[in-house]
Amino acid sequence: MKKLLISTAMLVVPFTAIADELSEDRVKQLVLEAIRENPGIVFEAARLFEEQQQANQAQAAAQVLADERDALERDPNAPVLGNPEGDVTVVEFFDYNCPYCRQVKPHMEALLAADPNVRVVYREWPILGEGSVFAARAALASRKQGKYVAFHWAMMDLNGRAEEASVIRVAESIGLNIAQLRRDMDAPEIDEHIQTSMRLSRAIGFSGTPSFVIGDSLAPGLIEADQMIAMVNQTRAAN
Missing domain, CATH: 3.40.30.10 (Glutaredoxin)
Incomplete structure (x- = not known):
């Protein structure tokens, strides 16, 4: 959940602010404020989060294929x-x-x-x-x-x-x-x-x-x- 909150916050908060390691409570506050002003931003954040998850999974699977090629094929x-x-x-x-x-x-x-x-x-x-x-x-x-x-x-x-x-x-x-x-x-x-x-x-x-x-x-x-x-x-x- 925190990752999704941060993804949402990064859409509306300057990067330098995120880099300051905001507390989770502060991130939630910023996100709630952003949602009130632009409800559609939640869907955009969820899309970005999902894309990142898929990219991470694809990278992990590619590494497994490289490491386990002989076990899989031979x-x-x-x-x-x-x-x-x-x-x-x-x-x-x-x-x-x-x-x-x-x-x-x-x-x-x-x-x-x-x-x-x-x-x-x-x-x-x-x-x-x-x-x-x-x-x-x-x-x-x-x-x-x-x-x-x-x-x-x-x-x-x-x-x-x-x-x-x-x-x-x-x-x-x-x-x-x-x-x-x-x-x-x-x-x-x-x-x-x-x-x-x-x-x-x-x-x-x-x-x-x-x-x-x-x-x-x-x-x-x-x-x-x-x-x-x-x-x-x-x-x-x-x-």
């Missing part, structure tokens, strides 16, 4: 689809119980079909309950049987919530050995993958699924194939 403990040697990486944070993640499936398939030189890194980010956690652990465990891709696409086609029973049905339908799958779900690398997803998503500032990192761009929310392709091409051109 983590050997993260599944990769598409061309493993591709020149542009798309990172998707997702949850099997997220309806928007399921809606992204055909767009991701279209991207992979349209661009043979793109690689997709999947970050399992189970944030929608115990069923999501079970599904993520099962998906990551399916790598030991070489069936992550088949399991992932089948889970994205699942009708209803991902819970233990439905996840096991999907696993059986693609020929996974269920006893081995359950053993592999407790592997330490699965804990590490999920913990890393949690850490990276918080650091970047993502608040929900799906969320994408494409080059230096962030795309929280559902994006369609055309937008993905455009962002990939933009990243390729920049590189």
Whole structure:
């Protein structure tokens, strides 16, 4: 609140006065006087405050991308689809119980079909309950049987919530050995993958699924194939 008050005060009080470290009570008094004379100034102050907040968030996210590029794009403990040697990486944070993640499936398939030189890194980010956690652990465990891709696409086609029973049905339908799958779900690398997803998503500032990192761009929310392709091409051109 004090930051917003100061933003408002700076619109109506000379900069030298602000530099004198006015008390909060004095700032409030000046702001109230300004509002009485020009009520619209509150909206202008709020706009300036919001712009500054967005700029700060963008700067912080850019720093995270620079610092965490290898963890995002080259983590050997993260599944990769598409061309493993591709020149542009798309990172998707997702949850099997997220309806928007399921809606992204055909767009991701279209991207992979349209661009043979793109690689997709999947970050399992189970944030929608115990069923999501079970599904993520099962998906990551399916790598030991070489069936992550088949399991992932089948889970994205699942009708209803991902819970233990439905996840096991999907696993059986693609020929996974269920006893081995359950053993592999407790592997330490699965804990590490999920913990890393949690850490990276918080650091970047993502608040929900799906969320994408494409080059230096962030795309929280559902994006369609055309937008993905455009962002990939933009990243390729920049590189």
